[in-house]
Amino acid sequence: MFRSLLARSGLLHRGRLLVTALCTTVVLGIATLGLPVGAHAASLEFGDMYAGATAEGLIFSDTLTSLAGSSVTMHGYMAPPLKPSIDFFVLTETPMSICPFCSSDADWPYNIVVVYVDGSVTALPYDQEVSVTGTLDVGSYVDGNTGFVSQVRLLGASVQ
């Protein structure tokens, strides 16, 4: 069982991550305290995260678990944020279509990645592929503000 880095560290309650970041990067209007984009970051594909799937649980891949705690870059699409002034967004393999009337976190595909940034997520191009680099965090985690459940996260992420 993987215990989330967030849960272990107790660092993230409002998505504020005390990362030993050295540079402040302004990307797309977001002040991001994070790792230098692409610096020594391993690449991770959506298709590489799970080794298998059963109704009684998904199986993390060795690739995913071996990269936990490391700086990782992923490419995907930002889903529109759940609500304004939120400190995370959902990265998906393909652009997301949502139904605000009926949607809950039930409707997300299981291979999503939750990306925590320092600050609020605003004015992001949801219809264009983006590159996200952050510290990979693996294991079940419930967001303290929204109750959003995730399995895989990128922390202190910067977005390009």
Place this chain on the structure above:
Amino acid sequence: MKHNHRLQQLIHLSLAGALVFGFGALAQAAPAAPAANPAALAQRAEYHNGSTTAQAGQAITILPINRAKLWAGQRFDFEVEFPAGSTGTKVTINGTDAEKVFHKAAVVHNYGTHLSYRINNVSFPAAGAQEIVAAANGTGGELTRRATYTVVKETAKKKAKNVMLFIGDGMSMQAKELGRILSKGLSEGKFNDVLAMEKLPNMALITTSGYDSIVTDSANSMSAYMTGNKSVVNAMGVYENKTKDPLDDPKVETVAEILSRSKKMSYGMVSTAAVTDATPAAVVSHTRRRAEQPYIAAEFLHRNNPPQVVLGGGAQFFLPLGTPGSKRKDNRNLIQEFKDAGYQFAGTKTELNNLNGKDPILGLFTMSHMNVYMDREFLPKNQKVLKGFMDQPGLLDMTKKAVSVLEKNPNGFFLMSEGGSIDKQLHTMDWQRATYDTIEFDKTIEWAEQYAREHNDDTLIIVVADHAHGVSISGTYKEENGKTGREAVRVYADAKWPTFQDADKDGFPDNPDPDTTLAVQYANAPDHYENYRFQPTPTVPATVDAKGKVTANPKRAPQGARLVPGDIPTTTGETQECHSADDVVLMAGGPGSEYFHGVMDNTEVFFAILRALGVDATKGTPEIPFTAEDAAK
């Protein structure tokens, strides 16, 4: 949790009241008014509505609402909401104090914003009209609100033993016709055959609105079928009260709850969607918010009469938080809880087939909704879509297995079987995937019709959509002579015929993307790219741009597609095609199906089922209202 605390207070007060007056007390004191002519009742109801001239925010709300229809003995929570500051509140039913009618004390709670007067778990034991009058001294003067209920009890001449209700989610008449065209085809302008569901002898047009809006959703519409009472968008098995808590709204008993207690019948739910999705959930659940799926999953099991079969997708709400894939926020393992309660569990089609059918079954085959026929069976190499869930049963497999368990009850059974993804694929404007699921849905009904014939013809079969989609067949589409996109759409005599082939006669076209396909258009869509062709990889029509405005998904139909401007708002976040308010068609056969004819309200499905079975709903121990405390235990 402020709401939970408040709920607990209410529960305690309710329990106190119940101890004083006795659980299960039936209304006996009120003399039933003579049955009134329905048209006259409606007229009177409108007059009463018009006479409640309170200012906005100063009106009294009566739940169930005016014009509600109830089955004699059907349980419900009765709630009247008075404006804040009201004094001298009084509630009567046919002139008698409501507490005397129901033999229970009302729980009055001041929420600050309003005053709630509530009597839980009550019923009217006999048919007749019930006139509710609620009055108070409001801050602006005297307030009065009236509501009239119709309580009915009927029995069909020939009674049914079993009921199978098939819900084609979002299966508008045109969506059904797409299934007929692709599955049966035409020769000389005549269809070679009609769908199995279209061979059922009785038919009605069903209106679909809830009491809040002309356009409904699957929770609200299924709630009408299951309770005989309308609700609001996103809600099931409840009327909407003023509190924010989605679990404290006044409940209305469902057909499954009534049949299992009063006739000791078994029941089950089968769906190609998640089992906690709106349609299967509404068979027994009571919540204002359909997204409360962790609660709904627990509510299935922890009740007096749980379903004997639950089959579909949605494992994510049954797994403990620590298990990868879980969407629960606690560490409850509901799969284990079902097993501990004597259920057999299946996680794949193979496991489902291997179950002996003697014990109740929980089968969950994907984390969320199950994959559609096209990706599951027709394009078996579509592994990227299946995401590892390679051994999923189809609707027919699940329905057969469900019946094999349910039919063992000599008192009969009620089965709800849903083609859930007809709707989901129309939302993403993928009519080909929707249509293959419609055909699979029809093949399941074909089997059900055969089952009924071979089992004494005592099964009422009802097939109905829960709402429509604004999808229409405008002609055909053929790219030739350099024409593509809009210019390749052919109308009137130019349309001729689509060229779908079914050489292997399995009912599914061999190629979902023939040379000449159908031109299918949508009435309520976001901006999207359209090339009329089949998409091997499902691609959503729209997403949201950097300014939060809904915009066409550039990944959709990239080759030769044209941008079709949408006709729904761009600022409300609707990135999918929306439901329409169109009537839907209901088809039925077997004992009691003669009830269906003409234009009917969606709530009549509930009454038709109880009439066909000749239910005495005053019998049996009512399901003790399921509470948030039960879900959390």
